[in-house]
Amino acid sequence: MSLSIDGVRFSYGKNAKKEILKGISLELEPSQILGILGPNGSGKTTLLKCINRLLIPQQGSILLDGNNLSEMSHLDISKCISYVPQNAKMDLCTPNVFEIVLMGRRPHITWQYGKKDYDITWQCLDEMGVRHLAANPFDSLSSGQSQRVLMARALAQEAKVLLLDEPTSNLDVKYQREVMDSVRTVVDQKGISACAIIHDLDLALRFCDKSILLNEGNIVCFGRTEDVLTSENIKEVFGVDSCIETIRGSKHLIIL
Incomplete structure (x- = not known):
């Protein structure tokens, strides 16, 4: 499913005095990961919430396969977009991991869960390598395990666009690599799109096909990640020197 954002503007406060997003435009195709990059306060989370329709832009459009989100019901949106929050541990009280992942099936049920829902839940637990944790309380998991379970829940939703908040x-370091490896595998195998807020620029360079670099609500650069993360752009936005080196056949971004 393609994602197209055209001229999105969003403001908080009365009379829209505080503009957070200032004309954001981008295109994302299936089987691609988009890195949403920028310093704190640059508009990254606001952009993600606009894509998920948690916030309504004052201007611009967001399209999924040509369908405007503003004309879609919340149910239809939830069938197209899944969201992995940053801090779900404080919000979820369901006793065990299986039930957490099963919650991803809610957009598809009319009355009660059926065999298909349970089968998909087990499949997603397997895909994320957390089947052995199915009976464990969610709040007993490590951070890495929790993130994998939340991704399994997002996969159970069978959406075509995956949004990940940090x-x-x-x-x-180990779990950072494992989580992003999982995202890459899911995107490639299922042909979905993913948008992820990422602070580690080297991870973005390694895993993201495209990136959008924001600063104070403006687009500094959008395109292939290796074209976005130039030393000039990083210096302009983050105020640090950097370089890209090839190590063991892979490009790595190094802050100097």
Whole structure:
């Protein structure tokens, strides 16, 4: 499913005095990962919430396969877009992991869960490598395990666009790589699109096909990640020097 954003503007407050997004436009195709990059306060989370229709832009349009989100019902949107929050641990009280993932089936049920819903739940647990945790309380999991379970829930939703709010925050280096490897695998195998807020620029360079670099609500650059993360752009936005080096056949971004 393609995602097209054209001229999106969003403001908080009365009389729209505080403009957070200032004419954002981008295109994302199936089987691509988009990195949403920028310093704190640049509009990254606001953009993600506009895509998920949690916030309504004052101007511009967001299209899924040519269908305007503003003309779609919340149910139809939830069948197209799944959202992995940053801090779901505080919000979810369901006893075990299986039930957390089963919640992803809610947009598809009319009365009660059926065999198909349970089968898909087990399949998604397998795909994320957390089947063995099915009976565990969600709040007993490590940060890396929690993130995998939330991704399994998003997959159970069978949406074509996956939104991830800082999927690697509060994770050690090993789990950061594992989570992003999982995102890459899911996107490639299922042909879905993913949009992820990422603070680690080297992770973005490694895993994201495209990136949008924001600063104070403006687009600094949008395109292929290697074209976005130039030393000039990084210096302009983050105020640090950097370089890209090839190590063991892979490009890595190094902050100097």
